[in-house]
Amino acid sequence: MSDNLLNIKNVSKEYYGNKVLKNINIELKKGEIHALIGENGAGKSTLMNILFGMPVIHSTGGFEGKIEIEDKEVNIKTPHEAMDYGIGMVHQEFMLIPGFTIAENIKLNREITNPNIVSKVFGKRYETLDYKKMNEDARKALDTLDMDIDEFTTVAGLPIGHMQFIEIAREIDKTGIKILVFDEPTAVLAESEAKNLLKAMKKLASTGIGIIFISHRLDEIIDVADKVTVLRDGEHVATKDIKDTSAIEIAQLMIGRKVSIDRSESAERKTTDETILSIKDLHVAMPGERVMGIDLEVKKGEILGIGGLAGQGKLGIANGLMGIYPAKGEIIFNGNKLELNNPKGSIKAGIGFVSEDRKGIGLLLEESIELNIAFTAMQINNEFLTDLGLLKLKNSGKIRKHALEMIKDLDIRCTSPSQKTGRLSGGNQQKVCVARALTQNPILLFVSEPTRGIDIGAKKLVLDLLLQLNQEYGMTVIMTSSELAELRSICDKIAIICEGKVEGILSPLASDAEFGLMMSGSSKLADERSGS
Amino acid sequence: MDNVTGERLKVKRDSSWILDNIVTIIFVVFIVFGFIVSRGVSVNFFLNELTSRIFRNSFLVLSLIIPVLAGLGLNFGIVIGAMAGQIAIAIVRYFGLGGMSNLLLCFAIAFPFAALFGYFAGLLYNKTRGQEMIAGLIVGYFANGIYQFLFLFTVGKIIKVNPTHPMINPSGIGIRMTVDLVPVAEGGLKYALDNIAKIPFMWAVLIVAVSILALIIVKNLKSKNTKKDLMFFVNIALCILMIGISVFAIATNNSLMLVNEVPVVTALLIVALCVFNELIIKTKLGQDFRSVGQNQHIAEVQGINVDRTRIIATIMSTVLAAWGQIIFLQNMGTLNTYNAHTQIGMFSVASLLVGGASTSKANIKHAMIGTILFNAMFIMSPEIGQAMFGNALLGEYFRTFMVYGVIGLALGLYVWRQNKKLVNKLDE
Numbered sequence: 001m002s003d004n005l006l007n008i009k010n011v012s013k014e015y016y017g018n019k020v021l022k023n024i025n026i027e028l029k030k031g032e033i034h035a036l037i038g039e040n041g042a043g044k045s046t047l048m049n050i051l052f053g054m055p056v057i058h059s060t061g062g063f064e065g066k067i068e069i070e071d072k073e074v075n076i077k078t079p080h081e082a083m084d085y086g087i088g089m090v091h092q093e094f095m096l097i098p099g100f101t102i103a104e105n106i107k108l109n110r111e112i113t114n115p116n117i118v119s120k121v122f123g124k125r126y127e128t129l130d131y132k133k134m135n136e137d138a139r140k141a142l143d144t145l146d147m148d149i150d151e152f153t154t155v156a157g158l159p160i161g162h163m164q165f166i167e168i169a170r171e172i173d174k175t176g177i178k179i180l181v182f183d184e185p186t187a188v189l190a191e192s193e194a195k196n197l198l199k200a201m202k203k204l205a206s207t208g209i210g211i212i213f214i215s216h217r218l219d220e221i222i223d224v225a226d227k228v229t230v231l232r233d234g235e236h237v238a239t240k241d242i243k244d245t246s247a248i249e250i251a252q253l254m255i256g257r258k259v260s261i262d263r264s265e266s267a268e269r270k271t272t273d274e275t276i277l278s279i280k281d282l283h284v285a286m287p288g289e290r291v292m293g294i295d296l297e298v299k300k301g302e303i304l305g306i307g308g309l310a311g312q313g314k315l316g317i318a319n320g321l322m323g324i325y326p327a328k329g330e331i332i333f334n335g336n337k338l339e340l341n342n343p344k345g346s347i348k349a350g351i352g353f354v355s356e357d358r359k360g361i362g363l364l365l366e367e368s369i370e371l372n373i374a375f376t377a378m379q380i381n382n383e384f385l386t387d388l389g390l391l392k393l394k395n396s397g398k399i400r401k402h403a404l405e406m407i408k409d410l411d412i413r414c415t416s417p418s419q420k421t422g423r424l425s426g427g428n429q430q431k432v433c434v435a436r437a438l439t440q441n442p443i444l445l446f447v448s449e450p451t452r453g454i455d456i457g458a459k460k461l462v463l464d465l466l467l468q469l470n471q472e473y474g475m476t477v478i479m480t481s482s483e484l485a486e487l488r489s490i491c492d493k494i495a496i497i498c499e500g501k502v503e504g505i506l507s508p509l510a511s512d513a514e515f516g517l518m519m520s521g522s523s524k525l526a527d528e529r530s531g532s
Numbered sequence: 533m534d535n536v537t538g539e540r541l542k543v544k545r546d547s548s549w550i551l552d553n554i555v556t557i558i559f560v561v562f563i564v565f566g567f568i569v570s571r572g573v574s575v576n577f578f579l580n581e582l583t584s585r586i587f588r589n590s591f592l593v594l595s596l597i598i599p600v601l602a603g604l605g606l607n608f609g610i611v612i613g614a615m616a617g618q619i620a621i622a623i624v625r626y627f628g629l630g631g632m633s634n635l636l637l638c639f640a641i642a643f644p645f646a647a648l649f650g651y652f653a654g655l656l657y658n659k660t661r662g663q664e665m666i667a668g669l670i671v672g673y674f675a676n677g678i679y680q681f682l683f684l685f686t687v688g689k690i691i692k693v694n695p696t697h698p699m700i701n702p703s704g705i706g707i708r709m710t711v712d713l714v715p716v717a718e719g720g721l722k723y724a725l726d727n728i729a730k731i732p733f734m735w736a737v738l739i740v741a742v743s744i745l746a747l748i749i750v751k752n753l754k755s756k757n758t759k760k761d762l763m764f765f766v767n768i769a770l771c772i773l774m775i776g777i778s779v780f781a782i783a784t785n786n787s788l789m790l791v792n793e794v795p796v797v798t799a800l801l802i803v804a805l806c807v808f809n810e811l812i813i814k815t816k817l818g819q820d821f822r823s824v825g826q827n828q829h830i831a832e833v834q835g836i837n838v839d840r841t842r843i844i845a846t847i848m849s850t851v852l853a854a855w856g857q858i859i860f861l862q863n864m865g866t867l868n869t870y871n872a873h874t875q876i877g878m879f880s881v882a883s884l885l886v887g888g889a890s891t892s893k894a895n896i897k898h899a900m901i902g903t904i905l906f907n908a909m910f911i912m913s914p915e916i917g918q919a920m921f922g923n924a925l926l927g928e929y930f931r932t933f934m935v936y937g938v939i940g941l942a943l944g945l946y947v948w949r950q951n952k953k954l955v956n957k958l959d960e
Binding site: 079080083091095096097098099100104108109111113119124125126127128129285326 | 811814815816817818819820822823826827830831833834835836955
């Protein structure tokens, strides 16, 4: 009989033959804070989905392995059952209803009710809410967390740090809570708020609750956790006691060396000292990828990589400059000031964009390849059109000729230029996107997540294409990607975005630890290391 | 926990008071303008028209509140509720039943029909998430086709009816264009509710003003918030003014006492629906409505059955609309078989919006103020047309313009405000 609260034993999970988790083992003791760290796609969320019995797990064939709570094997099939076993979750994106008071949010769907005449006839759902008792319970939970905020305040307009605490209050208000999962709780918090949160976590742990702390901030993990488990590509890399390890070691374990970087460093790279794009204090309100004050300089003819973990704002930069999401800031492009929030202006100024949302805004899936290639140029630059004075007709001959050239140049595998883009494979769709961007004759090309959803062979082709464009036409390329390996294979330098800001700029040849530390916002530690 | 103090941040206002209430303001200005240009309208005529219209329409407008709470937006689908009400009335009239007790029978017959229609509408709304309003509109048109098939063809061809019955077309197939509901005194349904008890208009104003005043004061005493804002005093002053006017009118028995008497029971039913709407919010079900209405995803994660909750909201709204249509028709006195229901969706929605509601926010105050202003506009439009252009018909056209214009404006403003909120986030 061990005093383990939770045992995850040999858990594996496949999605349609694709192994996303391989033999994960985690033990959680009473009052222990167990940190879980890994890059995007390392399998953290899948593991938590299994723990919570999310429908997505069971609708895709369940999982292998065992989950034990207090040494008894359990079979959790729904989130509701997880709740009954005493597992709670503090979500990263707040599960709070802004128009409700704090007490109403804490008691959401667990409201305290009193029977009345109507409810005796029609059932429990018609019982009257007992606001007084609900407020009292909420008060108690808030007091446990030392929050002296009125429980009848509405959530809308509260500082984000408070909202996080309300989420926690909701979990500890549930009776019999044993295990609490914190999913990147500090990602959205300011430093002082994060400190308070960590303090509260320690306090909760001291009452005997076991805590799983998912975070990418290494300094915080070192600060509060007792143990850390590192996942990488669905594999259990290591579990270590915090006192036996260091931030640098964790960072190294997290990044690993997945693919050998086949970087053909050529001497004749044509980078210049001329700045083509200068970004000052850029803010972009892209939901989930907010940019909060980025300064960046891009030199003519270089390939700049933008990396970082998901949700940190790296995707927001290109989307903001292209006017897809509301943005503000000062942008000088090619010597002129670039007006923001004006997609047409950005395209006209000579910026091409291959979106990360290929099927959403990148392509007209129900239209032909040739029309997709010519589309933006037709709309913005009035190319491929026959001008009849009053109205303009599209010049099919010209479009066909151009499309055929592009198909040949970029090696797009298709049956004909009139094939619908929706029928193409991911890699070929991506090439159509690139072809369309090239048709505008851009001076600078933004490429976001160019290899997402593309098989490995096609990945290489797309990356080679980008490199070729850069070398042969001197086109400046800014590539945003979640895959560090591909950034390191073609970029001249890589800017790492963390929490909406540029954390630092690294050479592609920098070490894994340096990338790892920077992506988790711990560049201070890196400085110390290089200083020593 | 040093930083987490009790400091309460002021919720940032996203737009000004005028912009928030622009629709309401346009209507008030329009009506006041009407009074200025058309000197022919007597106060008594205006009040007569207005009161009868308010008692006719309030119930229908109030039936829209629950779906808004539950996040379904403005339920244009109340048209199918109205059809259920008309089916019930047609059945009751066919058997020559009348009087108060048979009006209750109408309510009872309409209930299962409306609940069933509401259930189907709810299923559809769950499939057309985000497009409930347009779905509701189309459901209304679609159901109208079935309704016509039922009343024009099935009755007489499939359902055997007495071909010489005054409701049935001379050919023996289908129900006539207009069906006389026969005054209640002669054993019909006309005024079956309204005529139970009536009191003079000024007495009604006095009672309403006194009860609103009492409500405001009680509410204020109960709340711990000791700070009283300007609106509190304005409301009290308005109530006292109305009390003063009514007491003066009653005491001196002046011309205002000649305004038509108002139906007490209808009024009580409307008040009962207001109370119902208020109470339902305070139940577990009401809390679920609000949770689902504010964020379906969060409600789902917390274990609320979102689909079921939305269907219940639609059923409630449809049933209330059916009853509202019965109240409407007993006041009209004739059943306009093929037209009576077609406009009520648009008009009720417009009324609610005029009162200051939006697709995500509506309460009793919005419904009542909206009903008053919207119907006042209806009365004034022909008068303005007459006074300005010498043609009352122009005013009629203007009405239509106002109805659709107000819906378009309110919906457009709502989206515009949402977008503005997103941009404002940049400045945080």
